[in-house]
Amino acid sequence: DTAVSQTPKYLVTQMGNDKSIKCEQNLGHDTMYWYKQDSKKFLKIMFSYNNKELIINETVPNRFSPKSPDKAHLNLHINSLELGDSAVYFCASSLGTSGGEGTQYFGPGTRLLVL
Amino acid sequence: GNSVTQMEGPVTLSEEAFLTINCTYTATGYPSLFWYVQYPGEGLQLLLKATKADDKGSNKGFEATYRKETTSFHLEKGSVQVSDSAVYFCALSPAAGNKLTFGGGTRVLVKP
Numbered sequence: 001d002t003a004v005s006q007t008p009k010y011l012v013t014q015m016g017n018d019k020s021i022k023c024e025q026n027l028g029h030d031t032m033y034w035y036k037q038d039s040k041k042f043l044k045i046m047f048s049y050n051n052k053e054l055i056i057n058e059t060v061p062n063r064f065s066p067k068s069p070d071k072a073h074l075n076l077h078i079n080s081l082e083l084g085d086s087a088v089y090f091c092a093s094s095l096g097t098s099g100g101e102g103t104q105y106f107g108p109g110t111r112l113l114v115l
Numbered sequence: 116g117n118s119v120t121q122m123e124g125p126v127t128l129s130e131e132a133f134l135t136i137n138c139t140y141t142a143t144g145y146p147s148l149f150w151y152v153q154y155p156g157e158g159l160q161l162l163l164k165a166t167k168a169d170d171k172g173s174n175k176g177f178e179a180t181y182r183k184e185t186t187s188f189h190l191e192k193g194s195v196q197v198s199d200s201a202v203y204f205c206a207l208s209p210a211a212g213n214k215l216t217f218g219g220g221t222r223v224l225v226k227p
Binding site for chain 2: 048
C-alpha cells in the first residue's frame, strides 16, 4: 500500500523520558511535516522538511528535534517529556510546497501519553 | 496571519438528512482550501480540495465551492449516513509556502 506510516501507534511513557516517533512515506514526495493535535482536536504544524532540509520550524520547545535521514523519512525525537506533551502527533507528506503539489497526506497518528 | 473559522459542533443529524458545515477563512492572496475528515480513532484523510476561486471540490457525495467573494468553503452533503460520523476539518494552504492552517474541527454525529 502506498501511504504515510508512523510508528509506534501508541506510546505511554513517564515524565522526563526521551522518546522517538518514526514516519515513512512511500509516495515519492519531497516534503514531510509534523503536526500536533491537542486534546481539543486542535491541529498545529510543528516542522516541515523539503528534500531533507528544514523549511518550517514553528515555535516549538527545543526538546523537540526532527531528523530527516532521507526524503522518505522524518523522525521526531522528544527529550525530557512533560505532561503537556501528551497529544496525537501526525506526520504528513506532499509532493511539493505550493498549489496542488502542496496537498498534504497524513499518517494514522501516534498517540502519546506522558504520565 | 492566516486563520480558518468553522462552526462548532457537535452537529447531530438523522440518516439521510442534509449536512452543511460552514467554513470561512482569512488569508492574503489566493490560498488553496481543503476539507479533511477524521474518523474515530483514526488519522486525517483528505476529503476534497479546491485550489482556485470558483473551483468545486467533490468526493464521496461531499461538495465544497471556493468562494473568494465571501472567503468561504462550506462543506455539504445531500444525504448523510451513519458512517459519515466523524470530525471534519477545514484548512487552508497559503499562496506562498505550504503551512496548513486548520479550523477547530466540527464533530458530526449521524444517528440511524
